[in-house]
Amino acid sequence: MSANAKVAEVLYEIGEILNIKGDRFRTRAFNMAAQRVTALTEDIRDISRRGELEEIPSVGKSIAAIIEEVLETGGSSQLEELRESLPRGVRELMELEGVGPKKAMRFQRELEVASIDDLEAAIKAGKLRGLKGFGEKTEANLLRSIEEHRMMQGRFLLGAVLPVIDDIVEYMAGSDSVLEVEVAGSARRSKETVGDLDLLVASKDSERVVEHFVSMPPIIRVLSQGSTKSTVVLEKNLQVDLRVIQPQEYGAALQYFTGSKEHNVKLRTIAVKMGYKLNEYGLFDRDSDARVAGETEEEIYRALGMSPIPPELRENRGEIEAAMVDGLPKLVTLDEIRGDLHVHTKWSDGIGTIEEMASGAMEQGWEYMAICDHTKSLTIANGLDEDRLIEQMDEIDGVNRELEGFTVLKGVECDIKSNGSLDLPDFVLSDLDFVIASVHSAFRMSEEEMTERVITAMHNPHVSAIGHPTGRLIQRRSPISIKMDRLFEAAADQEVMMEINAFPDRLDLDDVNCRTAMERGITMSIGTDAHAPNQLDFMAMGVSVARRGWLEPRNVVNTLSLEKMRSVLKRS
Numbered sequence: 001m002s003a004n005a006k007v008a009e010v011l012y013e014i015g016e017i018l019n020i021k022g023d024r025f026r027t028r029a030f031n032m033a034a035q036r037v038t039a040l041t042e043d044i045r046d047i048s049r050r051g052e053l054e055e056i057p058s059v060g061k062s063i064a065a066i067i068e069e070v071l072e073t074g075g076s077s078q079l080e081e082l083r084e085s086l087p088r089g090v091r092e093l094m095e096l097e098g099v100g101p102k103k104a105m106r107f108q109r110e111l112e113v114a115s116i117d118d119l120e121a122a123i124k125a126g127k128l129r130g131l132k133g134f135g136e137k138t139e140a141n142l143l144r145s146i147e148e149h150r151m152m153q154g155r156f157l158l159g160a161v162l163p164v165i166d167d168i169v170e171y172m173a174g175s176d177s178v179l180e181v182e183v184a185g186s187a188r189r190s191k192e193t194v195g196d197l198d199l200l201v202a203s204k205d206s207e208r209v210v211e212h213f214v215s216m217p218p219i220i221r222v223l224s225q226g227s228t229k230s231t232v233v234l235e236k237n238l239q240v241d242l243r244v245i246q247p248q249e250y251g252a253a254l255q256y257f258t259g260s261k262e263h264n265v266k267l268r269t270i271a272v273k274m275g276y277k278l279n280e281y282g283l284f285d286r287d288s289d290a291r292v293a294g295e296t297e298e299e300i301y302r303a304l305g306m307s308p309i310p311p312e313l314r315e316n317r318g319e320i321e322a323a324m325v326d327g328l329p330k331l332v333t334l335d336e337i338r339g340d341l342h343v344h345t346k347w348s349d350g351i352g353t354i355e356e357m358a359s360g361a362m363e364q365g366w367e368y369m370a371i372c373d374h375t376k377s378l379t380i381a382n383g384l385d386e387d388r389l390i391e392q393m394d395e396i397d398g399v400n401r402e403l404e405g406f407t408v409l410k411g412v413e414c415d416i417k418s419n420g421s422l423d424l425p426d427f428v429l430s431d432l433d434f435v436i437a438s439v440h441s442a443f444r445m446s447e448e449e450m451t452e453r454v455i456t457a458m459h460n461p462h463v464s465a466i467g468h469p470t471g472r473l474i475q476r477r478s479p480i481s482i483k484m485d486r487l488f489e490a491a492a493d494q495e496v497m498m499e500i501n502a503f504p505d506r507l508d509l510d511d512v513n514c515r516t517a518m519e520r521g522i523t524m525s526i527g528t529d530a531h532a533p534n535q536l537d538f539m540a541m542g543v544s545v546a547r548r549g550w551l552e553p554r555n556v557v558n559t560l561s562l563e564k565m566r567s568v569l570k571r572s
């Protein structure tokens, strides 16, 4: 983890505990400081060395002192004290979705539960019903949260492990003995969460590679060390399995350890039918044991009569059948993306100016970007009313006059109110290039009402796309209850796009929904939802979701040139 991420984590945790204690003012201060630190593009250690920590907005003297301590010692004594002051079990209970500090405290006090297991037992014994304000519905919700928590425990967001993977690969490539190095498994398939990392190295000197591996700086514990294999644990209990492979077997190992298991099982069945044997060492003739393929993945797939299958598709969802008839999609790539269609600025809750976000987007090599700040109902995010939005449009005109070869589009992320109406009047929306409509409040309504609500919004002729359509936050909040098939039907009918929100804990639509939407003829827009210039990098994750959803460039509106996109956006 980078120093910046470490500092932000400590600040967030302090904020969280202060919140439990009801200190809302300081909670907010710590959260804001953490946000600023997360968004820094510079290494915070450099800022600290120059003695300029207090120049970071929202960072005052006392927070600066905490940051210094974290940078020096890796920890914070203030955080330790706060942690110890918390009732036992409260922190664990708060890991459950739908359980905030207040509820956790009540469970602890009134049910005398000190762990998630205790809570489950208490619910099953009917004790929750004795508490004021808790009914059968809460019971069912809590049991579901507990189940989800168990399922997700020990899994990591793809976005959180990608930087770790880069560091590991760079470190391993630094050894002369390493010929090839790659992370296989779910991370290579770009699954939204990963359980552990499966590191593969091609080498003729495996012992030296293992030695190099176990000396990697961020290792906390070495669980095992053999002559060709090793397992280590990094921060937060992230486990890394290393396997060192002979060069002529590297492709076979890569294929095997990339998975998924379901994909491999199917592939092996097909190999057997063709008179072969397929395992992590290669593809062999069953009778003579002669090696047919194994050095590269491609030769294995070709020998089995298939076109090579991109890792993101390997889930046994029809990709093998498609590969046998040369029918795989030509998946969209990051290079084909020409702009970002969901960016926030200082005007609402972002921290960059329009210019800063635009120059970040230009560094990505893009041609355009749509500024889509929040609207007035979202007061906590400093949402824009019609007057401020009109002012912002003027500023965008000014910025565009200064820029060459890049265009800032005028957009908004407009709240969908409970009744399906939009947060801003049509006369303003009609002046914009791109209108995202999103649900940000009143999440708990019936499935029928929620479906009607979003469909009503789609019937507004100015709406271009529905933002983060299911509202889920991975590991934190379930999707809203909504009938996806009716949503897609209306989207196709109204020619409204569906967003793939690329923010690491959203990834919404997800892969499966993307594919269904694409099959219904719906176009997707990928938006990073960046609140700072460095978050524009999230585009890569949005593209991963699109690829896992079988999308081609033509299914993704932001592969279009500015000119073509403008003509698509001019509906009605």
Ligand code: DGT
Binding pocket: 184, 185, 186, 187, 191, 193, 194, 195, 196, 197, 198, 256, 257, 258, 259, 260, 261, 264, 265
């Ligand atoms: P994860 O770590 O839970 O996010 O998911 P994966 O897919 O990375 O799974 P992991 O780490 O258990 O194993 C890596 C790959 O190794 C897996 O995708 C396929 C392969 N593999 C592991 N165990 C088996 C197995 O029993 N049979 C087959 N066919 N493949 C396996």
Ligand code: CA
Binding pocket: 185, 186, 187, 194, 195, 196, 197, 198
């Ligand atoms: Ca894995």
Ligand code: CA
Binding pocket: 185, 196, 197, 198, 241
């Ligand atoms: Ca593994």
Ligand code: ZN
Binding pocket: 413, 438, 440, 467, 468
């Ligand atoms: Zn939003």
